[in-house]
Amino acid sequence: MDQHFNQPTALLPGDVRMPLLGFGTWQASGQAGYDAVLAALDAGYRHIDTATMYGNEEEVGRAIKESGLRREDIFITTKLPPDRVGRERETIEASLRALDTDHVDLWLIHWPPSSPADSIPVWRELLAARDENLTRAIGVSNYSTAQIDELIQATEENPAVNQIRWSPSLYDRQRHVEHRDRGVVLEGYSPFKTSDLSDPVLTRIATAHDVSPAQVVLRWHIDHEIVVIPKSVTPERIRANADIFDFSLTAEEMRDIDALGG
Template sequence: MTTAEQPTVPLAGDARMPLLGFGTWLATGEAGYDAVLAALDAGYRHIDTATMYGNEREVGRAIKESGLRREDIFLTTKLPPDRVGRERQTIEASLSALDTDYVDLWLIHWPPSAAGDSIPVWRELLAARDENLTRTVGVSNYSVSQIDELIQATEETPAVNQIRWSPSLYDRRTHAAHRDRGVVLEGYSPFKASDLSDPVLTRIAAAHDVSPAQVVLRWHIDHEIVVIPKSVTPERIRVNADVFRFSLTAEEMRDIDALGG
């Protein structure tokens, strides 16, 4: 499958976010650089990093040295909670480390601990977007009620909420609440929160001649939920990208949804 054929979801600001991304948490130093280069070589066009991960420099170097055009890669980074009040300084440091003029998505990594701090931080993200430092903005680890606070205060809806997600964490109401608000749900740690030996997953994997991990990724994609598996093993990186040769039936989707209880 070519890059252009990979499924994407539209975001505000004419951005299109690939439903399959590559997570880089804990992938630091040369191992992080190698992993991102391997991911881009395997066909990923969406890379997720964060200030807190300490690997923006390696991510940026891998993107530069991949030979791909910057505009063909969707790049996310995140503002850590301890940078409240230093948002502009933080995005400028991220852009410098990533060696790029802009990111495609900038997220508030976690809700600030002090009540009421979210709204001024959100306004700073919106200002960065308006200055074209990021194409679009969103949040991570936010509840639906916390998202509603931002919308009510600013009339600006986060493009994305990145949260832990997997079949065993599936919650129809949470999924619907994001969709109703026009917020794209993005799931992280898809395997850590999954039982890959579950009989439902192994049965469906066997039916498609794929692995249970590939079924978990395809389940996200067929729900139009963005998913960002991570690995530093080249073979696993490649296999995780190979999820476009099959799709799940409506019945299989319902069976996997039911794992959420």
């Protein structure tokens, strides 16, 4: 029995379960990218985040294939780049070939199209891909609440996920609530880039739980039911980032960390 199958998940439309902890692969390509994904799967991650723009889908697919894990036990996200407006179907088919799978679990619009007039047509293409089972769920990345509302109003279809930069110092309670009110799962990327891991609040809480400040930051996301995708190519760090399920934060600790977003 793999203990990691008990990881917490977010429920997406269509009864799709998305692990709250994912592995980010930005800037992890070539042999280093392949090795990192294999190490992540070995450490227990069951959610891998890639993108057409990252140029590493082939390595990600090969690592998944060679991990020995069943495809249905791994959640794969990829993303449509903004310069592929009008070539959505061609792009998802290329992603599926590179990943060596017949579907992804989540396909995101990586950035809002540069022309706002393209936003709804692109979203309709994602809906078509989902309806053809090329992806199980669809969403967006780097979208504002107003941009999400535009999609919902035009199609009555909510993005399942919005992947945005997020960390304790970027905590925005209002934005978090806006996502929840719309049934959009908030997914945070770059959890450490904007975090001061030497902040006294984080170090105090880390000491109390005998964990690292980085593990506290990840657990804070999980306890908020926010998906988080830490990225590393260092095996020890990859394992440490996955080792966050043996403790949880108190309500008071959560409030103290939230306040870092001040």
